[in-house]
Amino acid sequence: MSKTITIDPVTRIEGHSKITIQLDDQGRVADARFHVTQFRGFEKMTEGRPFYEMPSLTARICGICPVSHLMASAKAGDALLAVQIPETAANLRRIMNLAQIIQSHALSFFHLSSPDFVMGFDADPVERNIFGVMKKHPDLAKDGIALRKFGQSIIELLGGKRIHPAWVVPGGVSSPLTQEDHNTILALVPDALERIQRTLAWYKDIFGNFDPEIRSFANFPTLFMGLVDANGELSLYDGKLRIVDAVGNIVADQLDPARYMDFIGEAVEPDSYLKSPYYKPMGYPDGIYRVGPLARMNIISRCGTRLADQEWAEFRMLQRGAVLSSFQYHYARLIEILYCTERIEQILNDPDILSHHVRAHAQPNAFEGIGTSEAPRGTLMHHYKIDENGLITWVNLIIATGHNNLAMNKGVLQVARQFIRSGKIEEPMLNRVEAVIRTFDPCLSCSTHAMGQLALDVRLIGPDGELVDSVRRG
Amino acid sequence: MRRSRIITFKINGQDIAAREDETILELARQHDIHIPTLCYLEGVSAFGGCRLCMVEIKGSNRLFPACMTYPDESMEITTNSERLKAYRKQTVELLFSERNHICAVCVSNGSCELQAQAYDLGLTHVQVPYINPNLPVDASHAYFGLDHNRCILCTRCVRVCDEVEGAHTWDVMGRGAEARIVADLNQPWGDSLSCTSCGKCVQVCPTGALFEKGTSVAEMRKKHEFLPYLRLMREGRDGGEE
Ligand code: SF4
Ligand code: SF4
Ligand code: FES
Numbered sequence: 103m104s105k106t107i108t109i110d111p112v113t114r115i116e117g118h119s120k121i122t123i124q125l126d127d128q129g130r131v132a133d134a135r136f137h138v139t140q141f142r143g144f145e146k147m148t149e150g151r152p153f154y155e156m157p158s159l160t161a162r163i164c165g166i167c168p169v170s171h172l173m174a175s176a177k178a179g180d181a182l183l184a185v186q187i188p189e190t191a192a193n194l195r196r197i198m199n200l201a202q203i204i205q206s207h208a209l210s211f212f213h214l215s216s217p218d219f220v221m222g223f224d225a226d227p228v229e230r231n232i233f234g235v236m237k238k239h240p241d242l243a244k245d246g247i248a249l250r251k252f253g254q255s256i257i258e259l260l261g262g263k264r265i266h267p268a269w270v271v272p273g274g275v276s277s278p279l280t281q282e283d284h285n286t287i288l289a290l291v292p293d294a295l296e297r298i299q300r301t302l303a304w305y306k307d308i309f310g311n312f313d314p315e316i317r318s319f320a321n322f323p324t325l326f327m328g329l330v331d332a333n334g335e336l337s338l339y340d341g342k343l344r345i346v347d348a349v350g351n352i353v354a355d356q357l358d359p360a361r362y363m364d365f366i367g368e369a370v371e372p373d374s375y376l377k378s379p380y381y382k383p384m385g386y387p388d389g390i391y392r393v394g395p396l397a398r399m400n401i402i403s404r405c406g407t408r409l410a411d412q413e414w415a416e417f418r419m420l421q422r423g424a425v426l427s428s429f430q431y432h433y434a435r436l437i438e439i440l441y442c443t444e445r446i447e448q449i450l451n452d453p454d455i456l457s458h459h460v461r462a463h464a465q466p467n468a469f470e471g472i473g474t475s476e477a478p479r480g481t482l483m484h485h486y487k488i489d490e491n492g493l494i495t496w497v498n499l500i501i502a503t504g505h506n507n508l509a510m511n512k513g514v515l516q517v518a519r520q521f522i523r524s525g526k527i528e529e530p531m532l533n534r535v536e537a538v539i540r541t542f543d544p545c546l547s548c549s550t551h552a553m554g555q556l557a558l559d560v561r562l563i564g565p566d567g568e569l570v571d572s573v574r575r576g
Numbered sequence: 577m578r579r580s581r582i583i584t585f586k587i588n589g590q591d592i593a594a595r596e597d598e599t600i601l602e603l604a605r606q607h608d609i610h611i612p613t614l615c616y617l618e619g620v621s622a623f624g625g626c627r628l629c630m631v632e633i634k635g636s637n638r639l640f641p642a643c644m645t646y647p648d649e650s651m652e653i654t655t656n657s658e659r660l661k662a663y664r665k666q667t668v669e670l671l672f673s674e675r676n677h678i679c680a681v682c683v684s685n686g687s688c689e690l691q692a693q694a695y696d697l698g699l700t701h702v703q704v705p706y707i708n709p710n711l712p713v714d715a716s717h718a719y720f721g722l723d724h725n726r727c728i729l730c731t732r733c734v735r736v737c738d739e740v741e742g743a744h745t746w747d748v749m750g751r752g753a754e755a756r757i758v759a760d761l762n763q764p765w766g767d768s769l770s771c772t773s774c775g776k777c778v779q780v781c782p783t784g785a786l787f788e789k790g791t792s793v794a795e796m797r798k799k800h801e802f803l804p805y806l807r808l809m810r811e812g813r814d815g816g817e818e
Contacts, residue, residue, distance in 0.1 A: 155792065159681050268793040271795070272792070463790065465789075493715050
């Protein structure tokens with residue numbers, strides 16, 4: 103008799119999901135699936151709203167990476183206004199985006215995944231959490247907490263204390279950077295650099311202990327996609343798309359993300375609310391690709407900052423061509439924290455960064471706008487259409503977790519095959535199946551916006567962000 | 577002339593002597609006694625619609641709207657009993673339940689009078705079911721928008737447009753829960769022939785229902801101050817010959 107094992111819900115990832123593993127008669131793994139069980143009718147809900155509200159609306163929908171949505175949404179708004187925003191505004195948005203990537207990567211690496219590295223994948227789940235790390239390796243835990251705080255405090259300084267800063271708006275940002283905040287952020291940089299370099303050294307020391315995991319955690323050839331600048335350097339706020347194959351060859355370069363529909367297809371699978379995008383020229387499902395930190399490290403010609411470039415060169419020595427194991431998303435995340443920190447310093451030293459010209463005002467001049475940026479988890483696209491009054495008529499969001507959907511499914515299958523032998527669910531296997539998903543750091547709450555009704559669940563929020571009342575509009 | 581006698585009465589036990597041609601609300605404000613209001617707007621006629629300003633008058637079981645009621649000799653008025661607080665809280669609660677007030681994503685978040693009243697009254701939960709009406713946004717005007725989801729039907733816009741601007745673009749159509757603010761003959765605001773685009777209605781609207789286009793979440797700050805100034809200037813002009 104074949105039977106089905108269901109892991110529900112997956113822990114230590116953000117959102118709701120479920121994994122089903124299909125066993126054959128011999129108790130061997132036949133198939134495995136990762137479903138996202140929570141869905142939100144985001145597109146439907148925004149119909150008829152003024153597009154100016156979209157940055158904050160989208161940031162509200164996802165409490166996990168609000169800043170990333172702010173970026174993509176504001177950029178889609180810029181496209182609707184058809185304006186070139188002031189360079190200072192773009193730079194300020196860049197800083198906020200970099201800070202978001204730092205804090206999100208820190209959360210993923212230290213809080214969610216480091217327990218597996220410190221205690222081991224086979225450790226008792228009761229111990230295997232951030233508190234265990236604090237006991238066993240307090241310095242590592244402290245670095246993680248400090249780095250996350252570094253990113254968060256920059257976001258707060260720029261956007262105000264609100265959880266979802268309304269500071270990023272179509273046309274730019276709503277207020278310039280003050281000299282005081284400028285100094286405060288700059289002063290935080292050296293400490294962050296020290297902590298991330300220490301963590302990188304530690305990680306390079308220990309990852310060799312995880313050979314079986316590296317071999318089986320979604321370690322297979324796929325394409326990789328992400329934004330690069332005109333020189334092929336890492337670019338997180340804007341840029342053009344580059345696609346690289348498993349041996350490291352550039353398959354397509356400088357693709358205009360606004361034309362994503364020409365080269366990305368979206369398949370809908372019946373058992374998951376997550377759409378499965380694929381690279382059109384290679385068809386479905388061969389056009390499987392990955393996005394996010396690992397993909398970015400695989401596609402770029404270099405990072406573009408001194409320290410990160412040294413680490414990146416070492417990283418690329420792991421494997422000829424592209425680094426294929428999703429386990430190394432973790433490594434890539436650390437290099438990106440380093441890059442983001444250096445880059446924040448660079449941008450802050452731009453002579454125009456304190457300029458007061460940070461917003462372009464215009465009426466909508468285009469009926470369709472697409473905004474693309476790199477979120478911590480990968481390429482994020484917001485695509486809006488509006489009527490002549492500026493009210494939203496249609497929305498499509500392609501979210502990092504969606505891009506990675508096919509690869510995550512395949513990864514779950516691979517790891518299940520490797521670690522399930524007896525046809526029973528045992529804890530170490532369980533943790534590994536979840537861990538492979540965690541390497542992608544999926545953000546499920548916002549990636550399942552495909553259909554149905556949402557769901558604005560906050561009704562009454564005070565100016566400081568505290569919840570006064572909540573209800574669902576359904 | 578009829579109402580100019582000086583009378584004495586009490587608000588919350590405090591003795592007050594005043595001319596009898598001012599409302600309880602106006603007199604209370606002059607004596608720093610707080611009575612919450614939403615539809616009341618200094619500079620235009622009172623409407624008495626929101627029922628937030630209700631007060632108790634000794635000897636009567638009814639509640640009276642302070643913005644519409646004039647004091648009488650020896651009247652004893654209470655503005656802050658537990659009963660009144662509960663009543664006001666319920667009134668605001670019903671306002672929240674009637675439309676879709678999603679403060680977190682509203683242009684007026686942080687500077688909305690409805691939100692402020694909810695805070696002051698300690699409204700933490702809405703216990704009655706939300707109606708969740710499906711309401712449109714009228715964004716046809718070149719500079720302004722009207723989001724019916726956030727309208728509390730206070731009619732400040734109607735009164736200021738009629739009494740101060742003299743355009744009478746706005747009116748109320750329908751009754752009860754079906755009531756809507758409409759422009760001219762229920763047409764898109766942008767098609768209105770009477771509207772002069774002066775923006776007065778936008779500035780006096782207590783919520784994010786009327787807003788300037790292009791404002792993002794929490795960016796809308798209403799400039800209420802214009803109305804008292806305007807009134808003062810006009811009074812000065814009218815009375816200039818004396
Ligand atoms: S903009 Fe002025 S004229 Fe037009 S509706 Fe508002 S108050 Fe009336
Ligand atoms: S639009 Fe504003 S001012 Fe007019 S009735 Fe509604 S809430 Fe009051
Ligand atoms: S203020 Fe008196 S009824 Fe609204």
